[in-house]
């Protein structure tokens with residue numbers, strides 16, 4: 001196994017992108033980072049730039065304004081990279097489906113490696129989604 005691959009498995013760095021969510025899923029992602037759920041025990045940290053990230057966490061149904069930003073952020077993450085769609089909105093549009101401003105779901109715009117269902121999903125489910133994406137993409 002290459003050292004860069006091993007480092008991604010042992011310490012995947014996360015970048016979070018809100019594409020128009022109600023903030024419910026985003027609050028759960030913040031909870032994942034708190035000592036109670038403590039995703040840092042898996043080596044994960046939240047980074048401020050997609051250029052430093054290995055895993056992209058996407059919340060929200062992808063509004064018309066966000067579609068170009070989703071693509072730009074995805075392209076800025078170096079290969080290999082994994083994408084986790086978090087919440088019903090990211091998976092299917094959720095309660096916003098059918099709205100004229102919605103361009104999602106996420107997997108119609110960028111490839112998705114793990115889906116985390118729920119409205120909002122529990123923090124444990126988000127941690128599991130990150131683990132599944134890392135296993136699928138980096139092993």
Ligand code: SF4
Pocket residue numbers: 021022023024025026059060086087088089090094095118119120121
């Ligand atoms: S899935 Fe639910 S909690 Fe998450 S952004 Fe959509 S409406 Fe909000």
